[in-house]
Amino acid sequence: MAQWNRSGYFRSSGSRDVNPDLEAERQTASFSVERLTAILDGGADNTRTRRAVEAVIHSDPGFSRENQYFQSQNERYEAAVRKSVYLKERMHQMGWTEDGPEIKYCFRALGGDLAFNVHRVFMNSILALGTDEQIAKWIPLADKYHIIGTYAQTELGHGTFLRGLETTAIFDISTQEFTLNTPKISAMKWWPGDLGRSATHAVVFAQLYIKGKCYGLHAFILQIRSLRDHSPAPGVIVGDIGPKMNFEHIDNGYLMLQNINIPRENMLSRFSQVLPDGTYVKRGSDKINYLTMIVTRVQILWTEVIPMLLKACTIAIRYSVVRRQSKLNPGDPEAKILDYQTQQQKLLPLLATAYAFHFMNAYVNEFYNKGYTEIKQENFDSLPELHALTSGLKAIITDYCTAGAEVCLRACGGHGYSALSGLPSLYTKLAASCTYEGENTVLFLQTARFLVKCLAAVHSGQPIPPLAAYLSSVDSGKCQAWTKMDFLKPDIYAEAYRHRATRLLGNAATKLQGLVQSGAEQHEAWNQCTVQLVQAAKAHCHYIVVKNFIATVEKLRNEAEIQKIAKHLCDLFALHGIFSNTGDFLHAGYISRDQMDMVTASYLNLLAVIRNDAVPLVDAFDFTDESLNSALGSYDGHVYQRLYEWAQKSPTNQQVSQAYASYLKPLFQSALSKL
């Protein structure tokens, strides 16, 4: 390990001084960062709790992430299991409970690199689908990690289309058992987390057969590995699916079942049961389970997905005021790269997007709570709307966050590409979010299907769910902006987004109707419209996010300074969306070409405005250096020193290269006599 301290320019990253270029950015903040942090946390009390948790986690060497970027898949897995078991212990010691406020801050501090996430889904599925007896039997064991479970739904050949799952569970009256089988290779369970190397148990989804009749998908609980020596149970073939683009710490697995017999009690039976004589009994509605699944999907957005965009912005923006490259003015020193308009164009709309998505949380919670109350009263009316909202939001948020992390990575040039920047792991994790918990194109089309129904309701005068109520409002003709300043009025741009969403949906629906009327089959007509239906669903979601940002800014009326900067961010988010999708807005003629030039001018002006507060705006996210785990993004801005220090720790610098001794040394000997 090289140690060089000549001329004193090589500072330890432990020192407290801050890079002067970064420090200068903080001196000119137009608002109180601490106050904005409290707002983002949902109150200063939360900020205090969060920081207290972070202090506990970060001061504990058992939770160190120091060597994470150097670890193999196997080491990552081992560390995740160790930390998860240890966290359980520490939480118990600290008096932090599973439903307390601290747990989410633990995840945040640990950057999500824990095992047993799907074990939680295993537990939630038992809580939702199990009888009271089943819950009483399994949950206490699972809660203490005395068993580890997985949720085995997806198969090698089946993901999105659940009805197509091929695993079978055949009830045998004579033995009172179900026999589970994997009838073909495509029916092998594939991808479930915690399955590959950890799980002792699994909730397995299989087609239920009784007396030769198929009753569709049901959930069964079964043991897959010995509690004594962890060997696979007889008839069980189980293993790890191998390397992935990321999530090395998770043991995604495969599972094949050969004539596995389990007792009748092991079908999760809150909503449907098989009686001893083979009678199938359906009981109540399992729609509340549907709600639970929707909420799980949405929680991932705010606990994992959106924070990753916030982190990527923090890293890229801090780096962009430390990095200097080329000259703006021939006589000046090299310029901070954030002073280049093209760099602002890459990063600042993302910063605005990060805020836009963060602020959606309150809206979605409100929606969920309303739905939950109604559904408890057996009123399922709001379920389609909630499903449409969360499907579309999941898709648009994961799409934007993934694309955003990539932009941040590339905006940091070569150093962004180093694993030590933290950006490759953020990007590669986010990329998965576009597929897991619902593939995004499929989700957009589900939102589109809801919207098409709403539009039909508008035309036939039926009531419309609130979320789509805007479809029935009167068309306002043309955009009312006369100057570029008019495009800083939320009413103006909100109306433009509304118009775009309405028009794209209307066009797709008209095409759909036309195809059907000219004799196409319904499903074929639908397929021929899907490219345009996806566009319509995206425009709808975009509009929802813009509207919510506007509403959030309005609520900040008692925080003048913060309201001002939040308004700028909201304007930037909205105008960037128009600037990046000019065709959508121009096509209908709602925005004229002259108006589009005003949008461009206003948008580019906003970049320069936000640029001045860019660092304080990412500081307000208040990520610890340990949580960012980035050589480029740390609070003190000592980018080059940290890159160099961290690189020296790489195993490639610790190991003697076998390649040298085996292949190169003999060759180099030949040069000795000549040089």
Added chain:
Amino acid sequence: MAQWNRSGYFRSSGSRDVNPDLEAERQTASFSVERLTAILDGGADNTRTRRAVEAVIHSDPGFSRENQYFQSQNERYEAAVRKSVYLKERMHQMGWTEDGPEIKYCFRALGGDLAFNVHRVFMNSILALGTDEQIAKWIPLADKYHIIGTYAQTELGHGTFLRGLETTAIFDISTQEFTLNTPKISAMKWWPGDLGRSATHAVVFAQLYIKGKCYGLHAFILQIRSLRDHSPAPGVIVGDIGPKMNFEHIDNGYLMLQNINIPRENMLSRFSQVLPDGTYVKRGSDKINYLTMIVTRVQILWTEVIPMLLKACTIAIRYSVVRRQSKLNPGDPEAKILDYQTQQQKLLPLLATAYAFHFMNAYVNEFYNKGYTEIKQENFDSLPELHALTSGLKAIITDYCTAGAEVCLRACGGHGYSALSGLPSLYTKLAASCTYEGENTVLFLQTARFLVKCLAAVHSGQPIPPLAAYLSSVDSGKCQAWTKMDFLKPDIYAEAYRHRATRLLGNAATKLQGLVQSGAEQHEAWNQCTVQLVQAAKAHCHYIVVKNFIATVEKLRNEAEIQKIAKHLCDLFALHGIFSNTGDFLHAGYISRDQMDMVTASYLNLLAVIRNDAVPLVDAFDFTDESLNSALGSYDGHVYQRLYEWAQKSPTNQQVSQAYASYLKPLFQSALSKL
């Protein structure tokens, strides 16, 4: 390792039968795949040579890529060095020379996973910048790998802006030596390949100082590691920069120099020399070196970048006809996912793009050969044009290929995210290409600068380089399309692209001029226009690619079937570009809204047309399974079997989990008594 053969559905991937869904796609090809392959290879002779080379490489276990996805960074590096040394041996045995046709096919067969790429740049820099004596001394050693060199230009704090490099080389008349130093941490050489663990020598770029005066950047050759034991030379601090998003097989390194003295003869002196008395002599023009660098940049496109998009398309399209999911028609079996319009919209424009970029090669070569001839005659007139062409093409091609690989990855759902699909490594390698050999935004702006100059020449009646001649042609008013069929006429869409490129450049230039006229400094005005200048440069490059595709199709007039499908691909590429950038085309009013609806209709129709030949069109790329190295993309389409077989080989299934023994076993014991 699980071995299960029950009911015979588990086939070895070595078998010759092809998945019937994939086979069916090949039966209906509208053209001869073999003929198209020959055209893509530049003649059937080349195809034969390529296949012969591939046969040699793939039959040799020394070149196996079988376990590549399971290897650590260190193992990847060791394997790359081993293969590189071995390839040199084998080429010698086979009688293949460094300038023969076989070498590029070796790289193709090996998927680029070789070491010593920068060693080649080291050699090229000596060949270009060295005197005949220097070449005679170093090249024979380097050619035999008796020394390994690196090209140390980029520094920790300096990439794009070469003038900002900080390494110093001070000439001392008394000793007749240069003393090289790394004066600050930001001056450390950082990123050079082959430096971290392999190189014995380096060409180092440093600011030359003689008697206190700086003469700018010059190249120096120095030894950095012992030829005897590979230890760093005194005063040299050298190591590996650690993990990256990909390129684990390359030892990108860092290098610090402390008072390294080298003899006067070690400055590369073809174009400039320091005489013993300290006199600095400039000799001839080094512009030919500039040409060499341009060509290196461009070669990467056709040997590495574009082939990766071709591979990604091959994988994703083959998988999309094997994978079935959901139902198009309620009564049917599940549909091939390539039959969904949204999947076609993701993949088929990429396929057209792959062809469009592949066909650019001939154009660029022609341009280069013309330039090379002129420059040899000391005529440098075409250099700015060549620079503008290659800068813009490098940027647009790497941007599109990177985005395309990501689309392919996501279009394969969860399985695309598995490393075994081959797609994560294609994507993460491509992502680097957007930064190395010139950061794309910087390159687009260089093209834009050229175009702005051309436009000024148009306005002042001066001659214009051929590439930009279109800027002076008369504006044709409005698009002349009357029906959607008109948009299948190359003249119609080429003209639309021309109009768009002209307008975007004109607008940016007008804004620039306006800012300067209203008193802004030139550089500040430029900065304020860069977002729009980048748009203009992209539109220019897009137009060049469309024009070249049209010309290529025309040349296929003796190949009726192939011309027909190539024409469809060309139409698709062009119309997809309009469909994806509607705003650019609508804004000027050149294409009306009604015409844009025709574009959409024609574009969507084309998807269905290309879909029928999608598999033959990727088969024509003729990648071997070994070169694709993808569980999803192999020729036989046995996707699920291969995923399962390969997963079993993962080290995560070979190692006993330490985590179980250490952390989980004690917990599971507690459950034993209860279950």
